[in-house]
Amino acid sequence: MSSEGRMAFMPFITAGDPDLDTTVAVLKELANCGVDLIEIGFPYSDPIADGPVIQESYTRALNNHFQVHELFDVLKSLSSDQTTTLPPLVGMVSYAIIFRYGAEKFLNEASAAGFSGLIVPDLPGDEALEFSQKTQLANLDLVQLVSPLTPEDRTKRIVQTASGFIYCISVAGTTGVRDELPAELTTHLESLRQLTDLPLAVGFGISKPEHVDTLRGKADGFIIGSAIVKQFAAFSDSNQTRAEVISSIGNYASEMMSATRG
């Protein structure tokens, strides 16, 4: 991507919101827009790092009886479907789910379902050593998060167990759309650059092309969650058809794709 001189766009969607058929349809739509990577959030009953938009989407999926193994099944059949080529998939999943499911079982099934990496927001670097060895064995990347409040010595330790890319949280806080990205973000990215060769992707708060412009040259990619996920609420709006909602998500993704080129 950086060789093409553009940034990677990584949209986030919640699996099973409002059902897995919709998840598949949206994945295909995003793939057609040419997005670089898709983050798939696993609905969790007690998310701490997420703001209200993503929590509500988890609740919609769980109310509709989302189950981890069903997601894996659906993705497996999607990746054997010759008509669609999906970009790399990265799962965003609480350690509560992984542990209860059984770490090895989860990792093997995730890998078989086509995931190339995982983000485990409640498994900070300190606790991730053992787990990062398991992810390696399952051929999955373990993406680590770095917050603006992470001091340099912590960051140095964290980037050592990271692979794939570094998820740079733009603000101290939860996920959710914000008007402006903080001014300190640039210095934070510059100092991170000194500590790792992994690509830097920025997430939390990003929603519009202007945000992307401020990141150009400083980050390698960006993640958009709430701005996409909030559109999923419209699936339960009887005034819009499913096709309309999906194409509006696609339009938004295409607009952000153009922004990656500046």
Add this chain to the structure above:
Amino acid sequence: MTTILSDVPDASGRFGEFGRRFVPETLMHALEELTQEYEKAKQDESFQSELNDLLKHYVGRPNPLYFAERLTKHCGGGKIYFKREDLNHTGAHKINNTIGQALLTMRMGKKRVIAETGAGQHGVASAVACARFGLECIVYMGEEDIRRQKLNVFNMKMMGAEVRAVTSGSKTLRDAVNDAMRDWMSSVESTHYIIGSVIGPHPFPMMVRDFQSVIGKETRAQCLEQTGKLPDQVIACVGGGSNSAGMFYPFIDDESVKLIGVEAGGRGPEPGEHASTLSYGAKGVLHGSFGYVLQDSDGQTQDVHSISAGLDYPGVGPEHSYWKDSGRVNYTAITDNEALEGFQTMAKQEGIIPAIESSHAIAHAMKVAREAHPDETIVVCLSGRGDKDVNEVARLLGQEI
């Protein structure tokens, strides 16, 4: 003397395999700072003497160890004693912890406090501590608990705290913890989160246990003085597990003392009908630590039910998980109806209106006492008084106030 059982957690917050820190990176630095500050405060004589002075003159410690003669006769068997946390300022054990954490908040130079509450007792105790020291206080409370605990909501507001209704999920304690954690994520530089039980990421389970251990320390000394020996059995109710941890910890290395934690058995053992995490749960992660939880096979937290808002929690502190697996503490459950009966018996026999949480421990103590020899002493932690519960109890008994 400390042993492998009492010399926990280690530096990473492990009680055996339990505990640790499963939180977003944004909170990690604050947890490290808090751990350091707490360790320093523990060694600092001026901190300890300020805390002890407040516990004595503001909270009203030591509170009595009371021999419940009539209840003992009523049950027929072992002697029942109550550790009277209900006589503390604010009427529950929760204040032991909030005073300690409020002092720490000021040491860290923070001016804003958040807290979560179920029964409202921890919310009130946080509001009190914040009023006492001039700190801003925001309390997260589930909508369902706001309905059940109107008196405490009013009290918190009187003391200048802001009560924020939590409308997500089951609208009870666990959702209040989620929202408080989220607030903390975006305010951690200016705000301290006073967690109300021995739950959450390290150092909270250790720190809250330490602040609550005053209960067990006093009980131990009072027992020796009043009965000439250690108690035979010690019983306390378990929500998140703070009054019980504070009561049990000073007895952990006394092998002769039987320790029993009593959980909310609700309407029965089916999922969703109770909040008996240690009796029916399995190992998992919730609210930043690893321990027993009530979850489905996908790791989603199960709904819980209890007559008492303070026990209505699908997790439990990691040290209790450790005590369960080591066999040091036995855990059992008391149903809603049994607790209601305990509540009424206590009121009639002893002229004490207990918190509905504490009534679980009382109900179990009554069972145990009947089986025990008259020379045996059974000490029960009366974790709080029942003023907050009388409206709900009247409603359940079909009476009007």
